[in-house]
Amino acid sequence: MNVNNFRLHLGGKEYVPLVIGGMGVNISTTELALSAERLGGIGHISDAEVMYVCDQLFGTTYTSEKRKKYANNINNADKASVQFDLEQLAEAQKRYVTHTISQKTGKGGIFLNCMEKLTMNNSAATLKVRLETAMDAGIDGITLAAGLNLRTLDLISGHERFRDVKLGIIISSVRALAIFMKRAMRLERLPDYIVVEGPLAGGHLGFGPDDWQNHDLRTIVAETIEFLKKENLNIPVIPAGGIFTGTDAVEYLQMGASAVQLATRFTIAKECGLPYEVKQQYISSSAEDVVVNTTSPTGYPMRMLRQSPTLQYGMKPNCEGLGYLLDNDGKCSYIDAYYRCLESRGSEGRFTVDGATCLCTGMARYDCWTCGSTVSRLKETTNRLADGSWQIPSAEEIFMDYLMSEDHTIRRPNL
Numbered sequence: 353m354n355v356n357n358f359r360l361h362l363g364g365k366e367y368v369p370l371v372i373g374g375m376g377v378n379i380s381t382t383e384l385a386l387s388a389e390r391l392g393g394i395g396h397i398s399d400a401e402v403m404y405v406c407d408q409l410f411g412t413t414y415t416s417e418k419r420k421k422y423a424n425n426i427n428n429a430d431k432a433s434v435q436f437d438l439e440q441l442a443e444a445q446k447r448y449v450t451h452t453i454s455q456k457t458g459k460g461g462i463f464l465n466c467m468e469k470l471t472m473n474n475s476a477a478t479l480k481v482r483l484e485t486a487m488d489a490g491i492d493g494i495t496l497a498a499g500l501n502l503r504t505l506d507l508i509s510g511h512e513r514f515r516d517v518k519l520g521i522i523i524s525s526v527r528a529l530a531i532f533m534k535r536a537m538r539l540e541r542l543p544d545y546i547v548v549e550g551p552l553a554g555g556h557l558g559f560g561p562d563d564w565q566n567h568d569l570r571t572i573v574a575e576t577i578e579f580l581k582k583e584n585l586n587i588p589v590i591p592a593g594g595i596f597t598g599t600d601a602v603e604y605l606q607m608g609a610s611a612v613q614l615a616t617r618f619t620i621a622k623e624c625g626l627p628y629e630v631k632q633q634y635i636s637s638s639a640e641d642v643v644v645n646t647t648s649p650t651g652y653p654m655r656m657l658r659q660s661p662t663l664q665y666g667m668k669p670n671c672e673g674l675g676y677l678l679d680n681d682g683k684c685s686y687i688d689a690y691y692r693c694l695e696s697r698g699s700e701g702r703f704t705v706d707g708a709t710c711l712c713t714g715m716a717r718y719d720c721w722t723c724g725s726t727v728s729r730l731k732e733t734t735n736r737l738a739d740g741s742w743q744i745p746s747a748e749e750i751f752m753d754y755l756m757s758e759d760h761t762i763r764r765p766n767l
């Protein structure tokens with residue numbers, strides 16, 4: 353029995369039941385998402401820091417223009433005035449999504465990972481622009497992430513694709529799902545799929561910093577399936593977090609899941625946005641290198657390698673150019689931590705800000721090495737080369753291994 357014995361049915365379409373999860377900022381690139389789409393699965397792009405991503409990919413100047421516009425505010429801890437231009441945000445989103453969608457060649461899907469926590473100093477307006485523009489640009493599906501997303505459906509209920517685009521939600525507990533479903537039922541717009549993300553995933557975790565160890569994916573998936581059955585709802589459930597072999601995936605498909613969402617194994621793919629050296633760090637990591645900490649200003653715990661450069665340096669907040677995590681009052685807990693630290697030091701220069709990172713800058717620079725808990729097993733999935741470095745597999749090789757593998761075997765890439 354392998355994953356290829358199963359199919360995901362979503363809105364009248366049939367997919368290979370493998371989903372590559374969204375990884376911002378531009379870690380799950382267009383090319384990575386397209387490789388899943390070409391093979392009949394689903395690939396995500398992420399719209400995290402989309403204006404900055406466009407600057408990198410297409411040579412636009414959104415970030416430097418914004419920085420210039422608010423240059424006078426750079427030494428001010430109050431960032432309330434540092435607003436995103438909604439027209440420019442829409443322009444960037446359209447460019448990025450169109451760039452990806454226009455290259456589709458397969459039977460799979462290209463979905464967008466859209467994080468509510470990117471509040472961008474104007475949460476409702478910016479989220480509405482991001483979602484509606486993605487739909488205008490022809491995205492196949494949107495996965496609502498990083499937040500309870502209680503108001504999100506209302507924001508886009510007037511859009512002509514509201515009922516046709518595939519909409520999913522990431523949850524980490526049945527409680528969060530039940531709250532979301534109440535709102536969805538009121539709008540008569542239930543999610544088309546539910547991603548259940550457990551405590552072993554990469555990125556931010558939907559658990560408390562001290563209680564994530566008390567939870568396990570299998571239990572939450574079983575509870576979710578049970579909840580849906582009780583409510584008489586037939587909605588595909590997609591587990592995520594720690595699914596390392598095709599056989600792990602089959603076990604979830606056999607218990608009633610419709611597909612699985614994967615990320616960590618794809619972080620070392622050629623098509624993944626992380627720099628080559630960072631991929632090497634991921635592969636050579638050991639279990640002791642993996643930490644879950646609360647340095648992200650989002651308030652959610654995050655898993656990362658302890659060697660992450662963001663844990664080694666502090667920096668002046670960069671909100672005039674970036675500012676994607678500013679709340680509706682122009683605040684971010686990193687700004688407070690930075691100025692507290694600066695005050696006690698008395699001067700600028702290089703120093704670390706204890707317990708906090710400027711995540712916008714860290715993610716933009718690929719300096720926050722977030723990973724799933726299985727990262728230290730990546731060496732089982734590839735070959736050590738004569739010079740001591742690790743071979744970088746293609747996304748297709750990883751995807752096909754998940755699809756065809758049996759008995760927990762892992763097929764390493766061809767040398």
Ligand SMILES: Cc1cc2nc3c(=O)[nH]c(=O)nc-3n(C[C@H](O)[C@H](O)[C@H](O)COP(=O)(O)O)c2cc1C
Nearest residue numbers: 373374375376497553554555593594614615616724
């Ligand atoms: C490097 C990395 C970055 C991630 N970034 C995001 C993100 O921006 N948004 C999100 O919803 N999930 C993010 N995730 C979570 C993945 O989409 C996925 O659900 C999860 O990591 C799957 O578990 P696995 O990594 O054990 O396969 C990230 C995961 C990794 C490894």
